[in-house]
Amino acid sequence: MSLRWRLTLIYAGLLGLLLLVAGSLSYGALRHTLYAGLDDALRVFAEHQAKQDATLKFEPPPQVGDVLDAINRQQPIRMTVYDAVGKVVDWGPSRVGFLPRAGTRQVGAERVFTLRTASGWIQTSQSNQGVQASLRQILHLELLGVPLLLLLALALGYVLADRALRPVDQVSDLGARIARSGHSGERVPQASGTDELARLTRTINDMLSKLDSQMVRERLFAHASAHELRTPISVIRAATTLALEQERTPEQYRDVLQQVESVSEDMSALTHRLMLLATATRPAITQVVNLADITLMVSELHATEAHDKQLHLQTTVRDAETTGDFGALVLAAGNLLQNAIKYSPPRSSIQLSCDADTVSARLTVQDAGPGIPADELPRVTQPFQRGSQTQGLSGAGLGLALVQAVAESHGGQLELFNADAGGLRATLILPRQRRIY
Numbered sequence: 042m043s044l045r046w047r048l049t050l051i052y053a054g055l056l057g058l059l060l061l062v063a064g065s066l067s068y069g070a071l072r073h074t075l076y077a078g079l080d081d082a083l084r085v086f087a088e089h090q091a092k093q094d095a096t097l098k099f100e101p102p103p104q105v106g107d108v109l110d111a112i113n114r115q116q117p118i119r120m121t122v123y124d125a126v127g128k129v130v131d132w133g134p135s136r137v138g139f140l141p142r143a144g145t146r147q148v149g150a151e152r153v154f155t156l157r158t159a160s161g162w163i164q165t166s167q168s169n170q171g172v173q174a175s176l177r178q179i180l181h182l183e184l185l186g187v188p189l190l191l192l193l194a195l196a197l198g199y200v201l202a203d204r205a206l207r208p209v210d211q212v213s214d215l216g217a218r219i220a221r222s223g224h225s226g227e228r229v230p231q232a233s234g235t236d237e238l239a240r241l242t243r244t245i246n247d248m249l250s251k252l253d254s255q256m257v258r259e260r261l262f263a264h265a266s267a268h269e270l271r272t273p274i275s276v277i278r279a280a281t282t283l284a285l286e287q288e289r290t291p292e293q294y295r296d297v298l299q300q301v302e303s304v305s306e307d308m309s310a311l312t313h314r315l316m317l318l319a320t321a322t323r324p325a326i327t328q329v330v331n332l333a334d335i336t337l338m339v340s341e342l343h344a345t346e347a348h349d350k351q352l353h354l355q356t357t358v359r360d361a362e363t364t365g366d367f368g369a370l371v372l373a374a375g376n377l378l379q380n381a382i383k384y385s386p387p388r389s390s391i392q393l394s395c396d397a398d399t400v401s402a403r404l405t406v407q408d409a410g411p412g413i414p415a416d417e418l419p420r421v422t423q424p425f426q427r428g429s430q431t432q433g434l435s436g437a438g439l440g441l442a443l444v445q446a447v448a449e450s451h452g453g454q455l456e457l458f459n460a461d462a463g464g465l466r467a468t469l470i471l472p473r474q475r476r477i478y
Contacts, residue, residue, distance in 0.1 A: 060187050060191070064187060084156070090122065143155050153165070212242075212245050228249060277304055329364060330370060332395040332404045336394070346382050376444050380440050384465070408465055
């Protein structure tokens with residue numbers, strides 16, 4: 042059974058139960074009201090007769106009494122006056138006989154009210170056939186109306202369920218198409234409003250957008266990796282092929298091996314950074330991390346490199362707690378500092394600092410290098426992309442890409458811009474509290 046029909050039947054069942062309860066309560070209330078009205082009429086009639094008996098001492102002649110008895114028998118309410126021992130005194134015979142007990146009771150089809158007076162009893166009665174007819178009519182209407190309402194509820198419930206689940210069908214169909222074609226460029230039609238279905242379609246579209254961009258990055262990453270590895274592999278193959286073409290002296294073989302070793306070390310360093318970049322895109326291990334600790338640790342780890350290049354490393358720390366993977370953040374901060382050391386001229390200063398506000402925590406590295414042209418800033422965070430100012434310097438263009446991957450995995454971002462005084466300012470911005478799913 043489909044989800045639509047399950048929701049429809051559940052809705053119809055609940056509605057049927059509510060209608061049954063409401064119908065029972067309304068039927069009971071109506072029955073009580075009708076019988077209460079009948080009882081009040083009998084009581085008022087009896088009390089009125091009791092007042093007359095107390096104030097009037099009129100004894101009609103026998104002929105008049107017979108006429109009054111005949112009139113009494115034709116009235117809807119039959120009244121009989123008894124003395125203390127149960128003998129009929131006035132108003133003709135009762136339909137149910139003498140009942141020496143005050144109050145209201147049901148005797149067969151008669152509703153009877155008995156009033157105790159000083160001289161005896163006054164009994165009024167009326168058939169409840171009118172009440173029963175009204176109740177039967179209400180019951181028939183309910184028995185006829187409830188099934189019709191349930192059928193209408195089934196139809197409306199199915200329409201509402203179909204409309205509510207239509208975005209789910211669209212998501213399912215889209216997922217099936219993407220699974221068949223392998224293309225994640227399609228999107229679910231955006232539901233209007235701010236309800237759950239609108240949030241669902243927005244979430245699915247956001248997920249597909251991120252998935253699409255991730256797939257694009259992975260394809261570009263694979264092509265760029267193959268391109269970067271092709272050159273050293275070609276160098277190794279060419280060197281070994283030339284060495285094997287003819288006999289060489291030991292010194293020549295040693296030169297070839299040294300060349301292969303140098304290229305292999307470059308390849309090893311490149312593959313290591315590729316592995317770091319691949320692991321940096323994974324979800325971060327969430328723990329409380331203080332960027333002040335990371336700033337101090339990174340400055341100590343790379344102090345020797347800065348000293349060898351005669352660079353002055355200025356470190357300013359403030360408490361900047363966030364949540365994330367301590368090791369990944371140390372790696373990202375270290376890459377920013379290594380880039381600053383690489384591109385800063387000797388005897389210049391590098392400023393390394395961290396701070397925070399109520400929303401985010403920031404780690405900033407300001408170098409004194411040539412900076413990056415503004416039109417090149419968006420692409421230098423992609424793997425194997427380098428600025429035009431870095432020609433002649435070693436590197437594969439993976440440092441900023443790695444920092445960008447770490448920032449995204451932590452729900453943050455990497456901001457790059459050229460400072461007014463010169464040099465590049467790189468800021469790693471992380472949320473103070475990241476929601477964990």
